[in-house]
Amino acid sequence: MKKLPKHRASDISDTGIHLRVFSADGIQHTPVDYAHQDDYYMFGFIESGECDIHIDFNSYRLTAHCAALVLPGQVHSFVQATGLNAYILMIDSAFIEENSKRSFEQYTLGTQTVELSPEQQTELTSLFTILAGKLAQTSKHPQTLALHLSLAIIDIIGEAITSKQTAHSLPQRYVEHTITFRNLLKQHVEHSHSPSYYARMMNISLMYLNEAVKGTTGFSVSQNIQYEIVTRAKRSLIYTSKSVKEIAQELGFEDYAYFTRLFSKTAGISPTDFRKNHK
Incomplete structure (x- = not known):
């Protein structure tokens, strides 16, 4: 019998923020390839390459210049990747505003991915690069900056989601x-x-x-x-x-x-x- 691991924000970071960086040359992090649940939000950004993931028994192919969202409690796993350069931001739900939570929940009723504009791609690449540097530091001040950078990343992905929702507006x-x-x-x-x-x-x-x-x-x-x-x-x-x-x-x-x-x-x-x- 398989077991379903449950990852907690407190287990991955003392600050409630953690960043994983994936590169095609195999350096830095490797994906989590077993099914599991988290009690935090995950925001992924594919800079180049592609990968396949499973979320709640649905399959998704993530390609360059798109973002992905995984809600707390969803069962998910990495399947495979080709030439993948990507970032995954993991953040405690306490940092997410209630309006954003409702927007994310609404969006994931239909899909878990969103296409990004060229401007959004450029902004995310810059923010993720800076965030990686700040999280590598240990002083309190950079950790405060890391939170602001993380929220800026979430705002950009949220902006992309909102534009999709507006294009298919409902009462x-x-x-x-x-x-x-x-x-x-x-x-x-x-x-x-x-x-x-x-x-x-x-x-x-x-x-x-x-x-x-x-x-x-x-x-x-x-x-x-x-x-x-x-x-x-x-x-x-x-x-x-x-x-x-x-x-x-x-x-x-x-x-x-x-x-x-x-x-x-x-x-x-x-x-x-x-x-x-x-x-």
Whole structure:
């Protein structure tokens, strides 16, 4: 049975900020190639080359001049790279403003990557280079500067994300309702799989909730619920020795056969075969 490591900000840095630099010549850091979770945010910038990563069982190819975002709690791993020159900023969530957190959460409902303009690429290259130098110093003053540099990097990536969101603008109330629904779903999915349950908790009609969620994510409330169930089931199938029946019960299914059908339909493979394929 595999174990799912959980990395904490306090384990990687005393300041809540850590930078990894990857170069095509193999010098400096090597990627973390095993699946794991973090309790901090990760912001990646691909200067040149490309790499493949997995985030919550979805595959992404990152190419030159793009940025990537990984939220706390997402299961992710590095797969492979070609000619990779890149930076990854790891930063404690305490440093991220609430408005930015909501924006990042909204964006990652659809994707984890964003294309950067030439100006943004130049700015990020300069900031990451300076940040690497400041973090190599030990005095308190450079560490304070490192925080400001890190926040500037996050602002630039946030700017790129905001421009993408504006290009596909939705009513702000749709976005707010979707984020609220997703947060409630994470808290209550083991107790209820009913779309109307979440609509009642939010004091809005199911029709309106479905309109908001589908408009924001491209998927209905029911599909979002199924995705959350299957994602959690996949984690348990890989990283625990619990039986499929036990996993079904933990996720609120009394009917084990129904859970198996739902998983198979959503994932395109049975729970048993999924586990075998990931041993």
